[in-house]
Structures are given as C-alpha cells and as structure tokens.
Amino acid sequence: MFDCLMHHNSFTRLEARLKPFADHISPLTITDSEQIGRPWGEAATDGMLAYANADIWFSPASRAFAKTIYTAPRLVWFQSSAAGLENPFLQKAGEKAEKYTSSHVQSEAIAEWVLWAAFDWFGNGAQRRDAQARQEWEKVHFREISATRWLIYGFGHIGEAVGRRLRGLGAHVTGVRRSEHVSPFADHMLHPDHVSADEIALADAILLCAPHTPQTENMANADFFAAMKDASLFMNVARGALVDEDALLEALDQGKPAHAALDVTSEEPLPKESPLWSHPGVTLTGHTSAFTSESRARNDELFLENLANFLNGAPLKNLVKREAFEAQAV
C-alpha cells in the first residue's frame, strides 16, 4: 500500500478512476487551505507516490505540498505535469524520488499560445483593436502566417507541436536541435552550431523553446537581435534566462525585432518596475502558456496510465534519468 499524494481537486476529479487501485493506494490529499485529508482512511504504507500538477503549482498550498514531499520517509514515484526540471523544488523531488516522470503534454497548449501571439502580431491585432476603439472603419493591412518563415530553437516536444501547426498553415519552418534526426514538422533542421547570422536574418519569427543550459543561457543577446530581420517577431516560451532582457529592450527600440511575445522572464513573477510590462513592443503573459483544461486532462490521463504501469511493474512513460538531477545539481 502506497500513500498517493495529490491536490484535493485532482482527487475529486479522478476518484472514480482511482477506485480500481484501491487495494494498492491510499489517497493523501491537500486543499488550497493546506488541509491534509485521507479520503479513503488511514493505511500502513510502503512509501509515497505523488502527482504534482497545475492544481498544486498554482495553489497557495504548494509549499505545504513540497514540505510533505521533503519529509516523506520514502518517495517511491513522483509524476510531474511539467517538462522542465530546473525548478529547485523539482530538483529536490528528482533527487529524492526513486522514480521521477515528467510530462510533455503541455506542448500542445504552449503551441496554441504561440499561434495566438503570432496571429495577433502578423494580423495587426493591436491596430485592429485601436481602430475599433476609435470607431474608425479602417483599412488595416496584415500579413499571413502562410507566408512567414520561422526559426524554432529547440525542436523537442514544444518545437514539434508548433512546427506541426505552422506547416499545416503553410509557413516555412526551420527547426534547431542537437539531435541529427529529421522531423516531419520542419522544412529543414539545423544543428545549433550551424545557425548563422544569415539564417537568423531570414526568419520572420524566431521562437525559443530550448531548455535552459549553460549553452543556451543569454543566447538571445544584442548580436542575436542585431541579426534579426526587419518587422520580425521574437518569442520565448522556454526560460527567461535564455534572453538578455536589457539587450531585447534596446533591440526593440531599434525595431529588430519589431515585437517580442514572452511567456517567461528572467525573474518570475516579473517585478512591477520592469520596463517589459509596458513596452509597446512587448506582449507579456505570466508563464501560463500551458494553462488549459485540455493540458490538465492530458496530464490526468498520463498520471493514471503511469499509476497503472507502476502498480503492474511495467515501464513508466517519461521516466527521467537520475543523471538529469545530479547533473543540474552541480
């Protein structure tokens, strides 16, 4: 019998589907007001399983959840709803957990955020809204996504989810990643070492969705922006640390890129005094590009599937190697 820790809302949503596992798990739930519950009663335990999802990340009880993880005598399996591992809590959970599984289902929601921001920029959304506010029947010209060329840094789950959509819309996609594999979701692939200034200059839109590593830190710097095309769009859904924000602000003032759409910033939440908030060339959202009901449902499915796998001794999906935590802990 295992303790199975999750947010109370997740438990409520999944209870019927957890019932078949009732001989093996004892749900341990936590509410937004940090109430700990044992909805199926107490039980002897062989250790803790944990499901950490948006219900937890956005809850006032997220610290209490973390503390429960830290103080558990044995953390047998930890299912995260996030792809990234560099958050300090996830690092500690990864070091402690015997098995740690991540999730890439948020890629689909993030890709929709990217298209939202891209359609609004190329579609001249701001000008359209401005004309409506002035009650002017105005001729607002716009650009079609179908005619845009994209450079996508990091062509993993998110990059591919974006590339798949863009190619369906007729755009040209160059994917950048270290792996040699071609992808059906890019017109061509480049190794990061082979991205020249000329290649950057070809792109109408550049999207960062690469992990934060020593190689990618501050990769989008003054030189990078200076190489960009006029009237181009820069987007970041990866990590704020990939972007030199001072250089970005200066670059926007010079018009290259013409616009930046950011879901992540170097400091989160972004401090009130940051000029990014009010720069007319910046679209900014608060790290919520993955935040959809569909993401939640997909993560629930992944958790239930992995729970069945775990209890049956079958391989877990998205198992993260221990080195990932040891390496980042250095």
Next chain:
Amino acid sequence: MFDCLMHHNSFTRLEARLKPFADHISPLTITDSEQIGRPWGEAATDGMLAYANADIWFSPASRAFAKTIYTAPRLVWFQSSAAGLENPFLQKAGEKAEKYTSSHVQSEAIAEWVLWAAFDWFGNGAQRRDAQARQEWEKVHFREISATRWLIYGFGHIGEAVGRRLRGLGAHVTGVRRSEHVSPFADHMLHPDHVSADEIALADAILLCAPHTPQTENMANADFFAAMKDASLFMNVARGALVDEDALLEALDQGKPAHAALDVTSEEPLPKESPLWSHPGVTLTGHTSAFTSESRARNDELFLENLANFLNGAPLKNLVKREAFEAQAV
C-alpha cells in the same frame, strides 16, 4: 489591340510581366488622384479589359474607375479580385462585360483573419492584455482550438480554407452547404435544411461565410442565437445582411454567444452610433479580412494567367455565368 484598365500601382507592379502582351494590350492607368495615363502610348482599340483589385477598391479614384468602365464603348473582359457579386458596381460591370471573372484567392487571407479572432477569443487575449496593462503576473486560463467544435455556414472557398486550417489544428469541423459533395476539410457535412437547434448547440464556434441570398438574409436571428452554446463564439466574414444585429446585441447581453467577431456589418462603413463598436463582447474590423500582400500577389497571378488565357482564346478561370448578374438584378 485592347485597352487594359487598371490602377497605376498595379501597372507599376506588373509592367515587366505585361510586356510580353504589348502587341495586344494598351495599358490605361488611373492614379489615386484620378490621373488617367497611357504609359505605353495611344492605340486603336477593340474594346476594354479591366482589372479591379484592392488598389482600386481602397482608392479615392474608385468612382473614376467605375465611370471609365460605365462609359467604355465595349467592355470585353472584367477581372475582379473579389468573390462576391452583389455590390452594385460589380453588378453593373457584370451586366456590361462580355466576360466577367471573379477571384477566390482572398479565402486564404480571410481564413487567417478567422484564426486570428478565434485564437484571441479562445486564448483569452483580452484578459491577457488586461493583466499585462495592470502589471499583474496573472494565471490566465485559456481554451485550446484543438478542443473546439465548429459549425461553418457556407463551405465554399472560404469555408474550406478555414476548415483545412482548423482540422490541422485538431478542431472538429462541420461544414454546411447545399452541395452534396463531401469535403476533405470537414469532419462531416450538413445540408442547410438539416441544421437543427441541437446541432447549433454543439458548436463552440459558428462561422458565417455563405453568400447573401434571400435564404441567408437574417439567418442569424434571435432563435439562432438562443440555440447557441454557452461560452461560444459567433463570427461573420460573409455579409452583414446575414445577421440581425439587434438580436445579436441582445444575445451577447444574455451570454449566447459569449463573443462575436465581425468583419462585416449590415451598413458599411458602420455608423459611429452603432453599439457594435463599443460592446465588450464584439471584435470588429472594417471589412478588411482579405487585405494582405499575399492576397494581392495571388490576384495578380490570377489576372496575368487569365490575361494570357484571354489573348490565346483559352478558357478563363472563374468565369461567372451571365445569369448570376441577371438573377441578382431582379
């Protein structure tokens, strides 16, 4: 030798590609300030060919262009960049022209407008912008297009261009048209007589892109809106006459639909006093959903192709039958 009437900007853009036809056409150009030009000199003429595109529609010289058409002794061929025929000038041109050809290339741009408006509504763009304006790092939940179900009235060029994109994004598409043909761009097709209130209630988004006919006039009325789903989106890129605007405003106040995105209105330009301008549930643009550089380029290609066809005695693309004008003139 034929006079070949077009906007001066179109001529400038196309001159090199018109040169091969110099033995058969004499360009007759008109500027925004109504200056008539004969850039290749005067010539005896067998009648007039005309290319009416966005350069003309949005020009202060559009009336002078129409007058030139009306007073031409013989209008041999008229190429329009528009799909619709019910505009009074196009009606007259169609009645006068020996051959009249339309264009459907704007469908691609219009489909991009539809996706812009849909991503912004389902992506909670207004709430995101509001959070940014308040400098709040806010949890803005949103809905994925991938999980939406669409009902598209009118499944011709525009409907198919939208359906193709939506299916690529994972949405469910029901196309409505009189023709029995199935379409690869819809999950299923319905005859307009078979669209029940239950079918309307299933749709997260309803798009009108059907022609204005006695059957479609005011089709979106109070009963139609009352049948719509909660939190649904209503869109019109067809003609304002398809929508009972008073009923729409009342319906928006009741929350069904939750939002309307309109590129067309019953009176255009929309009068300043219309409450549509400032209703919080309305996204409004001034009949510019087709207005992209890509549309212009596609129309230029179509005109050049049809010009070659015309001079070679080959069949013209998008030839409109005379009855289309006679029928509408009744």
